[in-house]
Amino acid sequence: MAKLTIDGKEIEVPDGTRLFDACTEARGRPLPHFCYHPDLPVAGVCRLCQVEIEGMPKLAIACNTIVRDGMVVHTMNERVNKANQQVLELHLINHPVDCPICDQAGECGLQDQYMEFGLYDSKVEQSDKGHKAKVKVIGPQVILDQERCVLCSRCVRFCREVTKTGELGIYDRGDRAHVDVAPGVELDNLYSLNTVDLCPVGALTSRDFRFQKRVWMLKSTEGICPGCATGCNIRIDHHGGRIFRLKPRYNPEVNGRWMCDRGRMTYKVVHDEKRLDSPLKKSGGQLAPLQWSELEGELSGMLKPGGVSLVIGSSHLALEELFLLKQLGLQVAGEDQIIGGLAESDQKDGDDLLLSSDRTPNRAGLALVGLEEMKADLLADRIKEARGTILIHGGNPAADPLLAEVLANCQHVVYIGTHVNETAQLAAYALPGASWAEKAGTFVNQDGRLQQFQSAVVCPGSAREDWRVLAEMLVLAGGEESPGNLDTLRKRVSSELFNGQEFDLNTLSALGVVPSGLAEPADPVAGGEG
Amino acid sequence: MSRNDYRILSERFGRKDGHKLSVYESEGGYKALRMVLSGMPPAEVREVVKDSALRGRGGAGFPTGVKWGFVPEGAEEVYFFVNADESEPGTFKDRYLLDYDPHQTIEGTIISCFAVQAKLAFIYIRGEFGWLVDRVQKAVDEAYAAGLLGKNILGSGYDLEMIVHKGAGAYICGEETGLINSVEGRKGQPSLKPPFPAVSGFLKKPTIVNNVESVASVPWIINNGAEAYKAFGTEKSTGTKLFSVSGPVKNPGVHEIPLGMPFREFFHDWLGGMVEGEELKAVIVGGSSVPVLPAAEAMNITLDYESTAQAGTMLGSGGMIVIPQSSDMVELIQVLMHFYFDESCGQCTPCREGTSWLHKIVKRLRGGKGTIEDLDLLEHVCNGMAGLTICPLADAAVMPMLSFLEKFRPEFEALIQETAPVGMNSRWPRGEQEK
Numbered sequence: 001m002a003k004l005t006i007d008g009k010e011i012e013v014p015d016g017t018r019l020f021d022a023c024t025e026a027r028g029r030p031l032p033h034f035c036y037h038p039d040l041p042v043a044g045v046c047r048l049c050q051v052e053i054e055g056m057p058k059l060a061i062a063c064n065t066i067v068r069d070g071m072v073v074h075t076m077n078e079r080v081n082k083a084n085q086q087v088l089e090l091h092l093i094n095h096p097v098d099c100p101i102c103d104q105a106g107e108c109g110l111q112d113q114y115m116e117f118g119l120y121d122s123k124v125e126q127s128d129k130g131h132k133a134k135v136k137v138i139g140p141q142v143i144l145d146q147e148r149c150v151l152c153s154r155c156v157r158f159c160r161e162v163t164k165t166g167e168l169g170i171y172d173r174g175d176r177a178h179v180d181v182a183p184g185v186e187l188d189n190l191y192s193l194n195t196v197d198l199c200p201v202g203a204l205t206s207r208d209f210r211f212q213k214r215v216w217m218l219k220s221t222e223g224i225c226p227g228c229a230t231g232c233n234i235r236i237d238h239h240g241g242r243i244f245r246l247k248p249r250y251n252p253e254v255n256g257r258w259m260c261d262r263g264r265m266t267y268k269v270v271h272d273e274k275r276l277d278s279p280l281k282k283s284g285g286q287l288a289p290l291q292w293s294e295l296e297g298e299l300s301g302m303l304k305p306g307g308v309s310l311v312i313g314s315s316h317l318a319l320e321e322l323f324l325l326k327q328l329g330l331q332v333a334g335e336d337q338i339i340g341g342l343a344e345s346d347q348k349d350g351d352d353l354l355l356s357s358d359r360t361p362n363r364a365g366l367a368l369v370g371l372e373e374m375k376a377d378l379l380a381d382r383i384k385e386a387r388g389t390i391l392i393h394g395g396n397p398a399a400d401p402l403l404a405e406v407l408a409n410c411q412h413v414v415y416i417g418t419h420v421n422e423t424a425q426l427a428a429y430a431l432p433g434a435s436w437a438e439k440a441g442t443f444v445n446q447d448g449r450l451q452q453f454q455s456a457v458v459c460p461g462s463a464r465e466d467w468r469v470l471a472e473m474l475v476l477a478g479g480e481e482s483p484g485n486l487d488t489l490r491k492r493v494s495s496e497l498f499n500g501q502e503f504d505l506n507t508l509s510a511l512g513v514v515p516s517g518l519a520e521p522a523d524p525v526a527g528g529e530g
Numbered sequence: 531m532s533r534n535d536y537r538i539l540s541e542r543f544g545r546k547d548g549h550k551l552s553v554y555e556s557e558g559g560y561k562a563l564r565m566v567l568s569g570m571p572p573a574e575v576r577e578v579v580k581d582s583a584l585r586g587r588g589g590a591g592f593p594t595g596v597k598w599g600f601v602p603e604g605a606e607e608v609y610f611f612v613n614a615d616e617s618e619p620g621t622f623k624d625r626y627l628l629d630y631d632p633h634q635t636i637e638g639t640i641i642s643c644f645a646v647q648a649k650l651a652f653i654y655i656r657g658e659f660g661w662l663v664d665r666v667q668k669a670v671d672e673a674y675a676a677g678l679l680g681k682n683i684l685g686s687g688y689d690l691e692m693i694v695h696k697g698a699g700a701y702i703c704g705e706e707t708g709l710i711n712s713v714e715g716r717k718g719q720p721s722l723k724p725p726f727p728a729v730s731g732f733l734k735k736p737t738i739v740n741n742v743e744s745v746a747s748v749p750w751i752i753n754n755g756a757e758a759y760k761a762f763g764t765e766k767s768t769g770t771k772l773f774s775v776s777g778p779v780k781n782p783g784v785h786e787i788p789l790g791m792p793f794r795e796f797f798h799d800w801l802g803g804m805v806e807g808e809e810l811k812a813v814i815v816g817g818s819s820v821p822v823l824p825a826a827e828a829m830n831i832t833l834d835y836e837s838t839a840q841a842g843t844m845l846g847s848g849g850m851i852v853i854p855q856s857s858d859m860v861e862l863i864q865v866l867m868h869f870y871f872d873e874s875c876g877q878c879t880p881c882r883e884g885t886s887w888l889h890k891i892v893k894r895l896r897g898g899k900g901t902i903e904d905l906d907l908l909e910h911v912c913n914g915m916a917g918l919t920i921c922p923l924a925d926a927a928v929m930p931m932l933s934f935l936e937k938f939r940p941e942f943e944a945l946i947q948e949t950a951p952v953g954m955n956s957r958w959p960r961g962e963q964e965k
Binding site: 042087 | 918
């Protein structure tokens with residue numbers, strides 16, 4: 001451990017700590033900076049984290065300094081403040097200051113730092129400003145504005161060190177230096193939008209988010225990416241019931257500070273025009289809307305012991321929902337008649353960064369509640385054998401041609417889902433559930449980590465959170481009384497699934513928890529080789 | 531002592547065939563190497579050079595022997611670079627050394643490599659010196675053929691390979707980490723220090739980068755001993771130094787003098803004073819990056835590291851630029867600011883933005899559109915650059931800028947007040963912009 005004094009405050013940090021990080025700890029906020037990033041190699045080029053270290057004649061950059069025992073550091077004295085202000089001014093002289101039309105405005109390092117310690121009058125002649133390329137499309141997701149760039153090289157280092165694809169470089173020298181892709185090269189990798197997050201200014205912007213919303217209007221909700229079994233922690237940025245973008249949320253145990261571009265687009269399904277926004281009933285071959293209140297009578301026949309011949313879940317459902325679905329299944333169908341869902345085939349394109357070949361967010365959750373998935377051929381046989389009502393919750397089994405064929409022959413399919421998809425089309429009743437961003441729940445990722453997500457936006461139309469639909473069905477079927485709220489439901493889930501363990505889903509850590517004995521979930525796929 | 535007694539480095543300057551091995555050897559060349567390889571331990575070679583107090587001749591003046599001592603004891607893989615990326619305006623001494631007497635540098639390099647136990651040496655030559663690359667390569671080939679390079683040099687069991695590397699045309703590659711990056715195939719720009727190259731340089735192995743003139747001094751020091759070397763110069767600035775002198779003096783060119791010589795003596799006796807019709811206005815003593823001295827101040831200094839520092843400037847590389855009264859100081863600083871803005875690697879913000887801003891302001895002044903406030907602005911920009919960057923290029927631009935402003939402010943003011951005569955030698959007359 002090294003003891004040092006930063007701005008008169010004594011702190012102790014492990015040997016080898018970067019002075020930058022030690023300063024963050026001592027000050028409660030980071031030093032001014034553009035180029036430093038804890039997950040990238042140090043570049044030391046923005047020259048903003050200058051600090052005075054007693055005994056050293058020159059100011060030093062904290063990012064390239066390793067702490068030494070006994071160091072006395074000043075981060076806010078007049079000399080340091082003056083240096084920072086002047087370096088910031090140099091960062092800004094050729095900047096176009098086009099904040100009114102820049103997506104970064106509101107979360108921009110130049111704006112924030114100017115307000116924090118800049119506040120000088122501009123001394124640059126308008127005619128002296130340099131000009132570089134603007135609105136350059138450099139890849140399917142990212143647009144580059146070289147004039148806004150402060151050449152911190154974070155994006156370049158990310159592509160070199162993290163994705164190891166190296167699409168970006170800094171070309172030319174002096175004030176002609178600019179970030180760019182080589183001719184014929186595109187910034188087209190699965191993680192390209194992380195460069196937009198990394199960009200401290202508005203040089204790299206997301207083509208998807210561009211001009212969609214001023215960032216200060218956005219509210220953020222904590223979520224878990226539903227795109228694959230990795231379960232990246234995310235921030236859902238939304239306004240007025242609409243999601244505008246997904247950003248990675250730091251979790252050192254899961255995704256660090258990154259997420260993949262595919263995951264970022266998972267919000268699109270939430271606002272898809274094919275959303276199921278009202279209960280539908282098939283009459284005369286057509287699905288027609290009806291009220292929830294009318295459904296009670298319609299479904300009462302099915303909601304009694306033995307009233308359902310097969311219950312099919314999905315690894316896209318939350319743990320709480322799977323728990324209730326199983327309870328309902330036990331009440332109306334019997335233990336052997338509950339199937340975890342269709343085992344979606346692995347995409348086999350997972351990488352060693354974040355993307356998992358398993359594109360479902362909660363396959364491990366299925367195993368936790370004791371449900372097994374089935375391969376399409378086996379599931380088809382079970383459907384063929386079933387006589388009577390089949391309750392399908394989540395997923396879209398009819399997307400599989402074999403299952404579509406057998407389901408088409410079933411007279412009475414009740415489907416709870418989010419979209420008017422193939423399965424909904426074949427159903428007698430399609431009940432609108434909540435998409436992943438419209439409900440709270442728990443996913444268990446591929447490492448057995450339980451992680452919770454919150455509801456960011458409200459359901460469309462008369463769609464309802466799935467657990468409420470299941471709870472009411474359970475009551476109608478004569479089972480337990482409705483938990484009434486999610487907390488109560490989670491208490492029930494906790495005591496049933498983690499009996500004997502000090503564990504409560506209501507007090508789950510923000511970084512998620514791997515319950516002991518769950519680190520390696522058993523393969524939940526029944527019926528042959530994975 | 532007569533002038534010829536000072537010829538440690540410049541003995542063969544201007545001599546026909548002085549670049550050939552036969553001539554070099556006939557005049558005692560490679561004697562030092564033979565001596566070293568016939569039984570001097572590397573540590574002893576390092577000790578002699580350290581004792582000589584030879585200071586790096588590239589500009590910073592860091593003691594060469596001390597630098598060698600930074601190589602970690604027992605390092606397996608050590609690399610050695612001879613820095614011949616001589617690009618500082620006003621400096622052309624290394625070019626003379628390599629052109630007229632490449633074997634002296636090669637011998638010095640082999641001895642230096644032996645001292646730090648390097649097995650591979652590069653001579654990094656400025657790309658624009660095309661013919662020099664050929665000349666040095668030929669000399670290296672001669673040395674290989676004579677068994678002075680390669681495996682088992684002179685039967686000593688010491689192996690050394692030498693590569694002549696041609697730079698691609700960047701001033702910043704004269705900065706040692708920029709040079710190493712460039713040879714590694716990366717963009718020629720300096721790296722963060724620490725780590726220093728002596729600990730982690732080329733291929734992350736201990737690496738020594740020495741100026742041509744520094745290594746060229748080594749054979750003489752070995753032959754004659756540290757004490758003999760220290761007999762030249764002052765206590766802290768030992769030995770002789772090459773000064774490359776440009777400007778309207780009677781004897782411009784490269785001169786070797788013992789350090790500590792009064793500038794007055796050098797100017798009158800060696801340079802012969804100004805050419806007819808010109809008067810001395812100012813001197814840039816050590817290459818374009820050091821602060822300028824007005825004539826009166828220059829006349830009071832002696833040419834060594836300490837005296838120049840005391841006068842607020844630096845001995846630098848010895849690239850002396852003599853400025854006559856007829857020169858327009860604002861034009862001159864525009865030329866220099868153009869150079870630094872053009873050569874900034876663009877990595878650190880203060881240098882990238884600062885050098886370009888300085889250049890734009892000076893250009894505006896010369897375009898007749900400046901204001902008195904612009905002079906304060908120039909100072910302000912300089913303050914935001916000095917000492918805040920990875921390498922000294924920003925300082926190299928700031929030092930001449932600030933000193934020109936300080937020492938010749940009336941010329942700037944006169945220009946702004948539209949009373950200035952158009953510079954007599956102006957390549958770029960006022961109002962006309964360079965491209």
